Amino acid sequence: MVLRVTELRKSFGSRQVLRGVGFEARAGQLVGIVGENGAGKTTLLRILSGDLRPDDGHVELMGTRGYCPQRPVLDEELTVRQHLRLFQVAYRLPSPGRALRLIDVLSAAGYLDTPVKALSGGTSQKLNLVLALMHDPDVVLLDEPYQGFDWETYLRFWDLAQVLKDQGRTVIIVSHLAHDTGRLDVLHHLHDGLLTPPPPTDTT
Numbered sequence: 001m002v003l004r005v006t007e008l009r010k011s012f013g014s015r016q017v018l019r020g021v022g023f024e025a026r027a028g029q030l031v032g033i034v035g036e037n038g039a040g041k042t043t044l045l046r047i048l049s050g051d052l053r054p055d056d057g058h059v060e061l062m063g064t065r066g067y068c069p070q071r072p073v074l075d076e077e078l079t080v081r082q083h084l085r086l087f088q089v090a091y092r093l094p095s096p097g098r099a100l101r102l103i104d105v106l107s108a109a110g111y112l113d114t115p116v117k118a119l120s121g122g123t124s125q126k127l128n129l130v131l132a133l134m135h136d137p138d139v140v141l142l143d144e145p146y147q148g149f150d151w152e153t154y155l156r157f158w159d160l161a162q163v164l165k166d167q168g169r170t171v172i173i174v175s176h177l178a179h180d181t182g183r184l185d186v187l188h189h190l191h192d193g194l195l196t197p198p199p200p201t202d203t204t
């Protein structure tokens with residue numbers, strides 16, 4: 001098991017957002033976590049990323065992690081290339097090669113020397129995603145990763161997710177939309193502070 005989450009609890013004031021969340025994920029699994037707005041998906045992912053401490057419960061995670069937050073943490077004044085350089089140093093990568101390949105896969109190579117303040121929302125999101133993937137982490141935590149993507153890029157995102165899966169990475173994708181669930185190995189539904197199986201689809 002690459003990721004084991006046990007009995008996570010988190011409250012903000014009197015609001016109990018997570019009330020005992022548990023799940024496991026293996027290498028080479030694409031795991032979806034869906035739930036309505038405010039269900040606690042970002043809270044859960046922030047805890048998995050180490051960005052937020054739970055009130056109770058455990059996260060056991062083997063290997064490295066990459067976190068693509070819902071709101072990109074980018075410097076408006078820096079270009080795409082400067083961000084890649086900054087993260088290359090932070091991740092201690094010998095070269096920006098993988099990052100540049102990912103930028104290419106997401107059709108953002110034309111924006112390498114553009115400052116973030118001049119990027120569209122979708123292109124900022126591409127950079128956000130590349131920064132989470134460029135060190136090839138074992139566990140990839142993606143919060144609404146395809147928000148703002150055009151259709152072509154959306155499809156490329158899923159191709160990329162499939163490649164990561166085939167390479168044995170564990171990919172956790174959080175979304176408020178439960179579409180394209182057929183591409184996932186496992187789908188969890190976060191509701192009322194707990195993970196439950198999704199309701200059956202009405203086919204009548």
Ligand SMILES: Nc1ncnc2c1ncn2[C@@H]1O[C@H](COP(=O)(O)OP(=O)(O)OP(=O)(O)O)[C@@H](O)[C@H]1O
Nearest residue numbers: 012015017035036037038039040041042043044176
């Ligand atoms: N730092 C915080 N302080 C106080 N309340 C918070 C904080 N972070 C989240 N919350 C509250 O916790 C609840 C869950 O928020 P969260 O962002 O985890 O939901 P979500 O499922 O990701 O929603 P969305 O689909 O809208 O992104 C919400 O009621 C939110 O207002």
